Amino acid sequence: MKLIILDRDGVINHDSPDFIKSPAEWIPIPGSLEAIARLNQAGYRVVIASNQSGIARELFDMTTLNAIHQKLHASAQLVGADIDAIFFCPHAAIDNCDCRKPKAGMFEEISKRFKVSLKGVPTVGDSLRDLQAGFRLGCVPYLVLTGKGEKTQQTGGLPPGTQVFPDLASMVQSFLKTAAQRPD
Numbered sequence: 001m002k003l004i005i006l007d008r009d010g011v012i013n014h015d016s017p018d019f020i021k022s023p024a025e026w027i028p029i030p031g032s033l034e035a036i037a038r039l040n041q042a043g044y045r046v047v048i049a050s051n052q053s054g055i056a057r058e059l060f061d062m063t064t065l066n067a068i069h070q071k072l073h074a075s076a077q078l079v080g081a082d083i084d085a086i087f088f089c090p091h092a093a094i095d096n097c098d099c100r101k102p103k104a105g106m107f108e109e110i111s112k113r114f115k116v117s118l119k120g121v122p123t124v125g126d127s128l129r130d131l132q133a134g135f136r137l138g139c140v141p142y143l144v145l146t147g148k149g150e151k152t153q154q155t156g157g158l159p160p161g162t163q164v165f166p167d168l169a170s171m172v173q174s175f176l177k178t179a180a181q182r183p184d
């Protein structure tokens with residue numbers, strides 16, 4: 001099974017320092033949904049792993065998060081993209097849960113749900129903690145420079161082997177080209 005794990009804010013949609021608190025604030029980055037469609041066409045199942053501490057901070061509730069994700073799914077469908085599942089952590093750092101990235105809890109859940117090892121599974125994020133979480137389970141890290149990506153690149157400390165791309169569209173273009181040259 002071919003699987004890819006994406007962060008949400010700053011990778012698929014524009015991020016905001018004030019959090020994405022409503023469907024209206026969820027705005028896709030140009031080309032990101034089309035890139036997901038291309039992944040699907042190449043046989044990849046696309047899964048999201050997203051920290052959503054705005055829930056714990058009571059900036060928005062589960063009903064709103066579901067509405068945001070309905071918009072995400074609907075926008076994806078319009079361009080023929082399919083997102084298999086959205087895993088999210090609703091906790092804040094002080095909750096000390098196991099799912100908030102950089103911890104690997106959501107990635108462990110994904111591994112269990114899809115009954116696959118995450119060794120070699122690509123994961124795309126704009127924050128260091130996205131890449132650290134996946135790297136713990138053997139994911140191959142990709143940093144995009146959208147969202148917090150530029151700041152993340154400047155700060156450094158990326159997991160070894162992290163590849164950097166301007167955005168999800170360019171990452172996917174290069175990734176699929178390389179994958180096509182490689183036997184499964």
Ligand SMILES: [Mg+2]
Pocket residue numbers: 007008009010011015125126127147148
């Ligand atoms: Mg992000």
Ligand SMILES: [Zn+2]
Pocket residue numbers: 089090091097098099100
């Ligand atoms: Zn959590």
